[in-house]
Amino acid sequence: MTTFLTYTILGLVLGSVYFIAASGLVLTYNTSGIFNFAHGAQAMFGTFLYWHFTERWGWPVWLALLLVVGVAGPAMGAALHTAIMRGLRGTADVTKIIVTVAVLLGTVYLAQWVWSPDEAHTVDMFFGAGAKVTVAGVVIRYHELVCLVAAVAIAAGLRVLFTRSRAGVVMRGSVDDPDLLRLNGHDPERAAMLSWALGSTLAVLAGVLIVPISGGGLDANMLTLLVIDAFAAAMFGRLRSIPRTLVGAMVLGLAANYVLAYLPSAGTFTGNLRVSLPMILLFVVLVVLPQDRLRGAAIRTRERYRVPTVRAAAVWGAVLVAVVYLYSLLLSDGGVSTFALGMTFAIIALSLTVLTGYAGELNLAPLAFGAVATVVAFHTGVEGTGLASYMSVRGLLLGVAVAALVGGLVALPALRLRGLYLALATMAFGEFLSNMVLRDTTEHELFGFTFTLFPDGSLVVPPPKAGPLDLRDGTTFLMTATVLFALIAVGLAALRGGGYGRRLAAMKDSPAATAMLGQNLVRLKLSVFMISAAIAGLGGVLMSAAHGTVAQESFSFVGSLSLLMLVVVAGIGYISGALVGGLLAGVGASVLVATFGDLALESEGMGNIYDALGHLVLVGTALLGMGVGRNPSGFVHDVIEGYRAMRGARPLLYGAGAFGAGLYLLALTGVIGTWTFALVALCVIMLLPVLGRMYLDEGRRDRPTPLELAGVDEPYTEELRARLDRELGLPALGKGGAGA
Known part of the structure; x- marks a missing residue:
């Protein structure tokens, strides 16, 4: 008692x-x-x-x-x-x-x-x-x-x-x-x-x-x-x-x-259950409690996205593959591996584009579905031993299929949830998976088979191999991940432009109106969750293979939140937003922090400054997310619109292209370093729309004002009055007669 x-x-x-x-x-x-x-x-x-x-x-x-x-x-x-x-x-x-x-x-x-x-x-x-x-x-x-x-x-x-x-x-x-x-x-x-x-x-x-x-x-x-x-x-x-x-x-x-x-104290089950219990209860409460009725769009949100055509997506996908290959020629083996890791995060980010950007549904734990696919692929697809081991295509596809199935199972009880409630349900699932499954290091027996989900708290995931395509080579891994990203991106563009994509957009804009028009919201939500989970599962297995060894921390809830934040900052409704956000989450901040850390160790006098800069990178990344309320469409939207407005500034675009080609040749021949090339190229890409706007404004000043805008965009001067007289065929008047 x-x-x-x-x-x-x-x-x-x-x-x-x-x-x-x-x-x-x-x-x-x-x-x-x-x-x-x-x-x-x-x-x-x-x-x-x-x-x-x-x-x-x-x-x-x-x-x-x-x-x-x-x-x-x-x-x-x-x-x-x-x-x-x-x-x-x-x-x-x-x-x-x-x-x-x-x-x-x-x-x-x-x-x-x-x-x-x-x-x-x-x-x-x-x-x-x-x-x-x-x-x-x-x-x-x-x-x-x-x-x-x-x-x-x-x-x-x-x-x-x-x-x-x-x-x-x-x-x-x-x-x-x-x-x-x-x-x-x-x-x-x-x-x-x-x-x-x-x-x-x-x-x-x-x-x-x-x-x-x-x-x-x-x-x-x-x-x-x-x-x-x-x-x-x-x-x-x-x-x-x-x-x-x-x-x-x-x-x-x-x-x-x-x-x-x-509960029994032997093993890790009781401790894991106690840690997971709040998330289990959260999921149960969200599913059991009655939800609000379907509503129309009470207010129009400020997010605006442009959807690319399939042809445009295919062209830009080919450009991406070519650019990545050319850039890989400048990188060391370690740099290629790091870049490949970033591309796997970009693939996971695509799962957020289709789910949240297109359908308006929320998932706060995309890495959790990558963890599911990784565990399944590890236990069913690893063949060979030691350095000769590899991930089979069968194991990879099975992991993706199970991730899609789990996505459907998670979505099934949460289908009646929307907005914040759905986000919390996915968060609860992610935390439950992290605390109950990824911490499970005990042996289990099922149908005569003995297995451990996470032996020794980590998994050694070898690179995939499909016939002659062996991803042990870093460049091959990078290019394969890039091609997969491009293919999935083209598929998503085709999906969004078709009837299914339009139904997703309608559900995002007004679930009540969509249901009233006879659309099956349950089927739409379930299918888009499974598509999203499958993409996240594929990216998760590739991410694990790029890491080599993964642990619970590799699929943490904080990591999922960081990825989602950066994709939203870049533009969650854009495929390019997934690319930029995934690269930032996978390699951007970590590379900068590691670089400043190395500089701090090498330079004793400047150690504190470099260390502060490393922390400032992380805090600055979060500050970008805090400012997304001012630009909810993402900064990629601004860049795209800036380049769209430069159609009349072709000489400037040609000049920038020539400058970039020359800069690449200097980096390829070793005249300038890879970091210098990357930073200068990034600055040119970001500043070019600003320069283009200045160029176009200067050109407009040299051209006469259209007659319908006379006196509107410029002062109503004597010269402008004389021009109007000429255009209208009126007799010219003297200086004094014009005002009489």
């Missing part, structure tokens, strides 16, 4: 902290309509500040707590709303999600920059671990009592805020109908800013409370993901009900502790 009471109390304490975190999510969502995926990162950053004040600077706990929870937390939330979140009105769900994901990644990168992950950071309980009382044989620490009391007080306070106070009504009105709220003399942005300040405060408080009861060790990634577990409690209340959120948090905390107490 004592054991049961002990784990019950611990479960209630953990549930209390989950509720505090989840209540902040409910608060911000109810008043801004934005689900804050960065909630855990805000909790993490505030907890690091608390550690810094108490441990490094030696401040009293009460003073550190006052500054962190009372000042830093509200300031963080208010700043986020003012600088970023208020600009997200009128954007699609994926844009809102990606901006908060970018804040999450940027906050984690910043924390790892300020507080080195190599150093130990420990947060003690309030009043010390020895401060405790005993009730019915159960030891309860004062820190745990604080958690329980804080949860009850916050639940009561939020209930009163939302139902009994004018401020709460204004907060809810700021998302329901901000225009009506303005007509009644209230400022919806001020109300939303207040809610973000309160939500951030609750997140920081949850972080400070949960670290001591979870072991005391403070790690940026782990704490961020730990607070994300509170998403299940928030969804239990459907992001609206504080009482149901409290019940969901308590169920979550109790279930996690009862699993630890009563």
